[in-house]
Amino acid sequence: MAKILIIDDERSIRNTMKDILEFEKHQVVLAENGKLGLETALSAPFDVIFSDIKMPEMDGIELLTALKEQEVEAPVVMISGHGNIDTAVECIKKGAFDFIEKPIDLNRLLITIRNALDKNNLVVETKNLKKKIAKRHLMIGASAPLEKVRLMIERVAPTDARVLITGENGTGKEVVARLLYEQSNRVNAPFVEVNCAAIPTELIESELFGHEKGAFTSAIKQRIGKFEQADTGTIFLDEIGDMSLSAQTKVLRVLQESELTRVGSDKSIKVNVRVLAATNKNLKKEIEAGNFREDLFHRLNVIPIHVPSLDDRKEDIPLLISHFCELICSEQGTQLKNFDAKAIEKLQARAWTGNIRELRNVVERLIILGGLSISADDVEMFA
8 A cells, every 4th residue: 555645736636536546545645736735745755646737836847846856755746638748758857757647547547656666665675775785884893903994994995096905704804895995986886896715716817807709618608807897996806815826917917007808818908997905814924835926915915904803802892792683683573682781791701713703693693592682691502
């Protein structure tokens, strides 16, 4: 059932539409002119708004403009007994969802409502998804080590400088990379993430630089690599310490010359990409062992950012627990739980070898298996 506002100065039109829509189980509110319609639309949320164009005092076009200026999100459908193509185009340009003519066809009316509701659902889903994504890319905590990282991000993000992010597994290196991107001048361009450890050595060059059809046995069509996909944007090379030496050589060329060559091609392709890299390895030791190119290290390590382990910022654990508790309960659709003070103290006293990732898993386990208020006994039993 949708809540629908009908604005029309003709009583017969208002009542006819009201009868039809209420028969379809919708809730209908009526307004007899543009000014009253605007006041009504601003007083409560509606799923769909229908407005006549020809009305005294404030016509439908003026009303539509006012609704958009007030950021009313409901789709607005314009209706008119004097419709023509020019009027319809003007309405759509000004932000109307659709335009229908009088006399109103029943099927056309119902289809328009269904389409408008589908759009509403899509908008809501998109907003919820963005909120979920935003929550995953937060740096939770106020400790001195974390504040140092946060300050570095603020200073470095607006530049095009390459950044090498280091830290143990589970500390949130990918969150740092995302924040660098989101606060950069390239935020409206692509962000392409590559997990170098998850790609087989024999495929990583094709994955990063693409290949031409027939370049090797399984190359049945041309493939655009990750660097090309990230053109004008940002590429995040996660776990770069696991990249093969041959791939490192080609990455070095991209960084030096801003151009690449697809596998099986001799044509150079220019790319404009900001490179962020992350690793849990000590790259200086990897260089000594002959596993990592020193020249590539120096190219990547323009701005080093080290993400502290959770054991180095245990004062942030209460804030992280609160954040994860809210996030997990929301995802699972369960009642919000809380951790009592002794439970938090017990969790703070632990050693967190898996860092934030491990803490999140423990919090989720306690939410599922513990009581409404998580106690020290719950921690002792389940964590």
